[in-house]
Amino acid sequence: MKGLYCRAGVSDAEPKFVIQETSLPDVLGSHVVRVQVKACGLSPLDLKLIGDVGIQKDLIPVGREVAGIALQVGDKVSFFQPEDEVVGILPLDSPCSGLCDVIDIDEHYLVQKPEKLSSVCVAGALRDGLRAYTALHTYARMAAGHTLLVMDGASSFGLMCIQLACYHGVKVLTTSHSPQKHTFLEQLRPSVAKVIPVYKGSSDLLPVVLEETGGLGVDIIIDSGVRLQEEQEESEETKLLPHKHDIISVLGVGGHWVTSHKDLQLDPPDCRLLYLKSASVTFLNDEVWTASSSQQGRYLHILKDIVEKMSTGVLRPQPEEAVPLYEATVAMETVQRHQKTKAVVQL
The missing domain is CATH 3.90.180.10 (Medium-chain alcohol dehydrogenases, catalytic domain)
Incomplete structure (x- = not known):
């Protein structure tokens, strides 16, 4: 064998x-x-x-x-x-x-x-389902009436997060990384309240999210990676990722940020903003389920x-x-x- x-x-x-x-x-x-x-x-x-x-x-x-x-x-x-x-x-x-x-x-x-x-x-699909369930239920304590922002909702993991959140009565916002993905996500409406394109250069993430939430910010953010700092030479894939400060800025009071970024580093101003919002950051590692009994x-x-x-x-x-x-x-x-x-x- x-x-x-x-x-x-x-x-x-x-x-x-x-x-x-x-x-x-x-x-x-x-x-x-x-x-x-x-x-x-x-x-x-x-x-x-x-x-x-x-x-x-x-x-x-x-x-x-x-x-x-x-x-x-x-x-x-x-x-x-x-x-x-x-x-x-x-x-x-x-x-x-x-x-x-x-x-x-x-x-x-x-x-x-x-x-x-x-x-x-x-x-x-099992691993993506497990990751979505872990992020939304175990870490973010998702509940009906919450507002969720899913980065790159057209990815297999993002799609699982969107579907699971909609089933539980959560308002979902998401970002699209290409015109094709944007068209696909628009077809999910009204399950998805707003699709925010981030492939056009300057990101409108902050103003759009604040407009959709009445200036309050979102309760939960699920990312697929973040940028830690602005660099002159960035790959096309990295340019589509949100900056860590943008994510913290759109997070509401008492919000939960569940990140897939393994080497996340937060500067004192970032921590201060999280403190003022009484918000939390959780690292998504789905391996903990089988690594610990x-x-x-x-x-x-x-x-x-x-x-x-x-x-x-x-x-x-x-x-x-x-x-x-x-x-x-x-x-x-x-x-x-x-x-x-x-x-x-x-x-």
Whole structure:
């Protein structure tokens, strides 16, 4: 049996993705489910995070969002039976690559997959759903009547945030990063109250948001990265990101800013403005759910709710075209270079 693994580069060298032979233990663990994988989602590897949590491996398994069928269960497994359709995210320290035909995974990382939900769909959208749920429910304490600003709402993560917020009666504002994305987001109205283009050069983010909120600012901001300072030479992608001061300026009193920026630095004037607004900043790291078992039950509840909402059409992820297994290495290299946000492999 073969799986896809990452051989981390030395110093700044790019990581290499290689196919390696692997095998499963003969004896199944008491709480382990043996799963035949039908689809696997590929997301960028955060090698620095993996090193920070103390995982030292020459070969790091690739592909962690999996959907498949339970083949065999351990003698103490209580949630699943053979032939059950399951979906889950492999933990950071999993020895298995999700791109193997058959994998072993602890039952506490899996939930039942509804029949009407395709394996490709759920494997491609599960992580974005988890991130949106974590940002809005766990960190921002979203409630009906709140106002939300989602940066780059046409991204797969942004779209999940918009749909989840609209379901709970939240007023949604969002930004668009291209004319095509702007047209797409305009089609979501009236679910989206306002689409703010940021690709035209000067951003009208502050005046538009203040006009939409009566000068009060928004209750929640979900970003997809920020600019820490103005630089003369910036890439086109960086120019579309909001400046950290703009985000703090449009945040309302008691507001929550949930950021995906791993190296955010706030200057004393930024902290002073946050203090005056009694606002908070939270870092969005969805890996904490599988890195710590302290809230395992809550995590499983979130996964179950996400797949149920996908099944009923509350969450409608953008369809992701599945690639065959023999293209997995190239697909992962593309994702790791951030030329694509994710990919789905159908086994």
